[in-house]
Amino acid sequence: xxxxxxxxxxxxxVGKTSLVSRYVRNTxxxxxxxxxxxxxxxxxxxxxxxxxxxxxxxxxxxDEFQKVRASYxxxxxxxILVVDRTRPATLETALRQHQETRATLxxxxxxxxxxxxxxEDEAKIEDTAxxxxxxxxxxxxxxxxxxxxxxxxxxxxxxxxMVAA
Amino acid sequence: xxxxxxxxESSGDRPAEPDELERLRHLLFQAEREQLAGLTRRLxxxxxxxVETGSVLSESVRLAVARGPGLAVTMAPMVEEAIHASVxxxxxxxxxAIFPVMGPxxxxxxxxxLRDMIQSLNQVLESSVSWRGLMWRVEAHRxxxxxxxxxxxxxxxxxxxxxxxxxxxxxLLLQHVVATSGLSPDPHVVSGMLTAIQDFVNESFNAGTxxxxxxxxxxxxxxxxEPGRHAYLAGIVRGHAPMELRxxxxxxxxxxxxQHALLLExxxxxxxxxxACRPLLExxxxxxxxxxxxxxxxxxxxxxxxxxxxxxxxxxLLATWGVQSFRSSRRWSQFxxxxxxxxxxxxxxxxxxxxxxxxxxLRDPLAADPARLQTEAGYEPGEIASRWEPYQAADPGFxxxxxxxxxxxxxxxxxxxxxxxxxxxxxxxxxxxxxRLRLALFVPGVDAVKTDGLRSQEIVxxxxxxxxxxxxxxxxxxxSDTLDPGQQPAIEALAADVRALMAAAQSAAxxxxxxxFGQTDETGSETENAKLGARRAERVLAALVAxxxxxRLFVVRASQATDRSSDDGQRARKRRVELHVxxxxxxxASESR
Numbered sequence: 013x014x015x016x017x018x019x020x021x022x023x024x025x026v027g028k029t030s031l032v033s034r035y036v037r038n039t040x041x042x043x044x045x046x047x048x049x050x051x052x053x054x055x056x057x058x059x060x061x062x063x064x065x066x067x068x069x070x071x072x073x074x075d076e077f078q079k080v081r082a083s084y085x086x087x088x089x090x091x092i093l094v095v096d097r098t099r100p101a102t103l104e105t106a107l108r109q110h111q112e113t114r115a116t117l118x119x120x121x122x123x124x125x126x127x128x129x130x131x132e133d134e135a136k137i138e139d140t141a142x143x144x145x146x147x148x149x150x151x152x153x154x155x156x157x158x159x160x161x162x163x164x165x166x167x168x169x170x171x172x173x174m175v176a177a
Numbered sequence: 178x179x180x181x182x183x184x185x186e187s188s189g190d191r192p193a194e195p196d197e198l199e200r201l202r203h204l205l206f207q208a209e210r211e212q213l214a215g216l217t218r219r220l221x222x223x224x225x226x227x228v229e230t231g232s233v234l235s236e237s238v239r240l241a242v243a244r245g246p247g248l249a250v251t252m253a254p255m256v257e258e259a260i261h262a263s264v265x266x267x268x269x270x271x272x273x274a275i276f277p278v279m280g281p282x283x284x285x286x287x288x289x290x291l292r293d294m295i296q297s298l299n300q301v302l303e304s305s306v307s308w309r310g311l312m313w314r315v316e317a318h319r320x321x322x323x324x325x326x327x328x329x330x331x332x333x334x335x336x337x338x339x340x341x342x343x344x345x346x347x348x349l350l351l352q353h354v355v356a357t358s359g360l361s362p363d364p365h366v367v368s369g370m371l372t373a374i375q376d377f378v379n380e381s382f383n384a385g386t387x388x389x390x391x392x393x394x395x396x397x398x399x400x401x402x403e404p405g406r407h408a409y410l411a412g413i414v415r416g417h418a419p420m421e422l423r424x425x426x427x428x429x430x431x432x433x434x435x436q437h438a439l440l441l442e443x444x445x446x447x448x449x450x451x452x453a454c455r456p457l458l459e460x461x462x463x464x465x466x467x468x469x470x471x472x473x474x475x476x477x478x479x480x481x482x483x484x485x486x487x488x489x490x491x492x493x494l495l496a497t498w499g500v501q502s503f504r505s506s507r508r509w510s511q512f513x514x515x516x517x518x519x520x521x522x523x524x525x526x527x528x529x530x531x532x533x534x535x536x537x538x539l540r541d542p543l544a545a546d547p548a549r550l551q552t553e554a555g556y557e558p559g560e561i562a563s564r565w566e567p568y569q570a571a572d573p574g575f576x577x578x579x580x581x582x583x584x585x586x587x588x589x590x591x592x593x594x595x596x597x598x599x600x601x602x603x604x605x606x607x608x609x610x611x612x613r614l615r616l617a618l619f620v621p622g623v624d625a626v627k628t629d630g631l632r633s634q635e636i637v638x639x640x641x642x643x644x645x646x647x648x649x650x651x652x653x654x655x656x657s658d659t660l661d662p663g664q665q666p667a668i669e670a671l672a673a674d675v676r677a678l679m680a681a682a683q684s685a686a687x688x689x690x691x692x693x694f695g696q697t698d699e700t701g702s703e704t705e706n707a708k709l710g711a712r713r714a715e716r717v718l719a720a721l722v723a724x725x726x727x728x729r730l731f732v733v734r735a736s737q738a739t740d741r742s743s744d745d746g747q748r749a750r751k752r753r754v755e756l757h758v759x760x761x762x763x764x765x766a767s768e769s770r
Contacts, residue, residue: 014445014447015347015350015365015446015447016446048370048373048374049373049377050370052373054365065365067365069369081376081377081380083380084373086346086348086376087344087346087348087349088347
């Protein structure tokens with residue numbers, strides 16, 4: 013079985029862990045999250061004729077005091093950049109992290125996930141901004157970790173891109 | 178072809194003739210042409226190429242191996258395919274080829290299995306039979322943990338529970354082995370976390386060098402990390418492992434890098450080729466246990482002290498059982514022998530049935546009591562079941578005993594028995610002889626009765642009375658037939674003994690005749706002395722008759738002493754009267770003996 017490392021990154025409190033937990037039901041340990049800044053989970057998925065062993069690195073949310081460790085990105089085959097639709101600043105963080113990711117990993121499949129779409133009334137990021145992003149060639153998927161909306165679709169889209177890469 | 182102007186000039190501006198040109202070629206390029214032709218032949222001829230390639234092939238392979246594992250990696254699929262093809266074509270060839278190594282390999286595997294089994298047995302025995310094992314059971318009960326886990330924790334020096342081979346760049350798991358007794362969370366997740374932790378530590382402390390984190394302690398677990406260029410090994414160790422384990426891990430990692438350098442470098446998530454590394458990792462799954470009382474490392478297998486003690490106990494029990502069994506068997510054998518030797522007992526059956534003893538046979542009522550013999554042999558009452566049928570034994574002792582019981586002889590009579598003849602000796606009352614002795618022929622086993630040595634007690638008594646009468650002497654003075662008055666007591670005593678004699682003779686059924694001998698000394702004439710002697714006898718008889726005795730009982734006799742050399746004292750004792758008694762059977766003599 014082919015193993016693939018996927019990094020889930022984004023600003024703090026955008027819902028990365030909730031997204032991963034929604035996608036996977038296999039939590040290793042919460043303690044590592046606060047100590048080392050990463051939680052790792054695993055999910056086996058089928059991609060065409062093959063099965064893939066996804067190793068999901070849920071990286072600690074970036075804030076003004078703590079950056080994502082570049083070493084955690086090494087060896088990743090794909091990357092999910094999580095944005096909180098209620099906080100426009102998280103989109104900026106994700107864009108910057110996208111650049112850093114490309115610098116570290118090269119041209120690996122990445123996609124933007126705009127989370128918390130269930131909070132319709134609090135949405136602060138305009139669709140135009142997201143559409144601009146799409147026009148630049150990025151894949152953008154709206155999700156709600158709370159309701160499960162778009163979560164599987166986001167990961168499956170990334171997996172298909174990784175297999176095709 | 179050359180078109181050099183100088184050449185054309187030297188030929189006078191006329192074109193060179195073909196022959197000349199060819200000659201010129203020959204002169205200029207003959208050597209090269211021959212060399213070129215040779216090369217062409219070598220290239221065109223596959224046989225030549227094969228010969229030439231073969232001459233340098235071994236050196237080429239050597240150089241390729243020295244440069245790195247590339248050639249091995251390249252050739253691996255070809256070799257594998259060749260092996261498969263060989264097996265498909267003729268499996269026997271491969272079997273023959275690997276047969277010499279299969280035996281040792283199998284033996285080694287079996288030895289390892291036995292070693293592990295003995296080690297486990299030793300542990301179980303130690304844990305089961307010792308005081309410490311009992312305390313562990315208490316601890317297991319108190320803590321709610323399985324006893325095996327408590328025993329393992331107390332006896333373990335160290336155990337490598339898991340070994341991870343992890344790709345350093347991606348943190349993905351390449352291979353993972355786990356000891357049977359170890360617990361194993363998802364190794365892929367552990368693999369990623371170990372990589373993340375190392376990255377975290379390296380970056381946090383600017384260690385710079387990958388793999389600077391060599392050891393992590395978590396409770397009683399230690400994570401040993403052995404870094405490599407493309408992959409690293411992580412061993413999860415419980416207890417305190419020796420540094421030799423590092424060497425083992427280093428060797429395994431170095432071998433892995435040597436075998437799979439390209440795969441590691443270009444790793445894209447396919448860990449299947451690293452299945453081949455499992456034996457290397459399993460070699461790192463080491464464990465050591467210790468006997469804490471002696472401090473002796475028990476990984477080297479053998480019979481443990483506990484096993485030895487158990488074997489000794491079993492041996493003692495077997496020996497005890499053997500001794501008891503031997504003693505029991507010997508006691509039974511002796512008891513049976515004694516029964517067989519016992520007069521009056523005919524043993525028909527002597528056997529043990531389901532641990533119980535049983536005897537049966539014939540027994541004379543006069544024989545020894547089997548119950549007593551059983552007690553004397555050490556058996557409890559009821560321990561031996563028995564059944565005895567009565568019979569009368571022909572043994573002399575039993576015949577004699579039966580005769581004694583029936584005849585009840587007096588203590589003065591002795592019974593004997595030999596070959597059917599009952600012998601009676603000694604003395605017995607006449608009445609017993611007449612009444613009971615005749616019953617002897619009714620005693621089983623007695624064919625005849627011999628009584629030569631048996632005398633009537635009454636006759637014996639009569640003879641004794643007669644002797645008493647004969648010992649009396651009534652003395653007289655010189656030439657006197659007058660009884661001295663001083664002799665009167667002697668006369669009375671004599672009379673009493675004669676009366677007793679008469680009574681005894683009557684009881685004995687014998688007739689009594691008494692001769693009264695009147696004697697003189699040697700002085701005087703024989704004629705006078707004869708008369709004097711007769712007178713003296715008459716005097717005594719007269720005195721006895723006067724005392725109540727029948728005169729007819731007595732006959733008078735006289736005698737004279739012939740020895741003339743005696744002195745006065747001797748002569749005084751010669752002047753005497755004494756009675757001589759003769760007992761004869763009564764008229765009905767058949768009743769006396």
